[in-house]
Structure formats: C-alpha cells, structure tokens
Amino acid sequence: MRRRSPRLQARDVLRRLEPLYGQLTTGLTFTTPLELLMATILSAQCTDERVNTVTPTLFAMFHNADEYARSDPAQIETIIHSCGFFRNKTKSIQATATALVERFNGDVPNTMKDLVTLPGVARKTANVVLFHSFGRNEGIAVDTHVQRLSRRLGLTREQDAVKIERELMLLLPRKSWGRISDLLIWHGRRVCSARSPRCGECVLADICPSAFATV
C-alpha cells in the first residue's frame, strides 16, 4: 500500500471508527470521580469486565477517600483479589486515598498535574479520569490496545506509552483526544485483537499497513 501521511491516517481512523462505536464509552462502571479513579487503578492488566464484577462490592463498602484510607488492607485485597496484582493495587488504592484526604480535601483533583502526584496513578489513569469524569482533553490515554493499534495502523513507531501519547497528540485535534482512546480500545477488543486480528471484518483494512500481516 502507498504510504499515507500519519495525519491523514489518524483523521480517517477517527472518522471510520466513530460511527461503529458511537454510543460506547469507557467499559468501566462508575458514578463518581472517586469510583472511576479506583476502577481505573484496578484495570491495570485486567479486563474492565472483570473490574466491573468487583467494584459493586468495593463501592458499597467504601464511600469516600477517608474510608478507603482507614480500611484494613486485607479487606480490600479480598474484594479485588480476582483482578490480579491485588497487593500492589491495594497499596495504590490506600496510598492514593490517603493523599486525597491529606492534600485534596478528600476530592479527586481535576488536573493532570495533580492527578499524577497520586501514588499508583500515572498519565494513562489520569487521562481516563480527566476525560470520563471531568470532560477534559489534557492528553490521550495510551493502554495496551491504543499502543497496539497505533503501531499496527502506522500512526507511530514508538513503543513507550508516553512517546506514543505525544505523537498521537500531534496528529489529532485536541477535542478528539479523549474519544480516540475509547474508539481504539473497543476496536482492539472486538476486531483488532492482540492474538489474531480479524482483518477480514475490519473497516480499516484497506488503509492499514499491517492488514492480514499477523503483526
């Protein structure tokens, strides 16, 4: 295939995926910024479907940052056990909750600058919370799906999530920064899967440098 400019490629990816996944947003179940923050911490290397099986119990047990911070860690570990990394995630949940109480009056901050100071929260998690709880496009959440699809589609050749985020931010209009992650994630789950991508069903196949290549 003739090599297309990354900017044109990015614009067409956005344009073609939007009608496919128009009504779909994050797959995580939540109501408040605190719930989304905790659900996103749990989502590391775990399907959002599984996160959604433990968060109803977690959210029923803890209603604010102070209650997370004061809890017996063993109680949280038991609830979130099936999500994997349960010791690290429990530490992140409680250390973040403590930081919210001590530095943010118990509230979830709404800026990248503040969010990434929370232990266990880096740019990916911060971007998810910023967009889905506060409607802010400060960056692009780059997870395993966004990384894989960006590379397969020829939008970047980088491996590092922060570098990929920076490149995508240069290719796409700011108002689409939050949306592009959701679109790439849903497409990654349903069509462009890691193991065996279903290129025969993909609406991007004709503009994808990796189509039918088993990348």
Next chain:
DNA sequence: ATCCCGAGGG
C-alpha cells in the same frame, strides 16, 4: 529491564 498476579481464551 523487572516485578507484581489472577483469570479467561486459544
């Protein structure tokens, strides 16, 4: 670069 870690799919 390595570690954390359970669960489901192929």
Next chain:
DNA sequence: CCCTCTGGAT
C-alpha cells in the same frame, strides 16, 4: 501450555 488484559513503580 502460552498469551493477553484500559499499568505503574523500582
């Protein structure tokens, strides 16, 4: 069995 899942800290 091996790979993957909305990562982050050391």
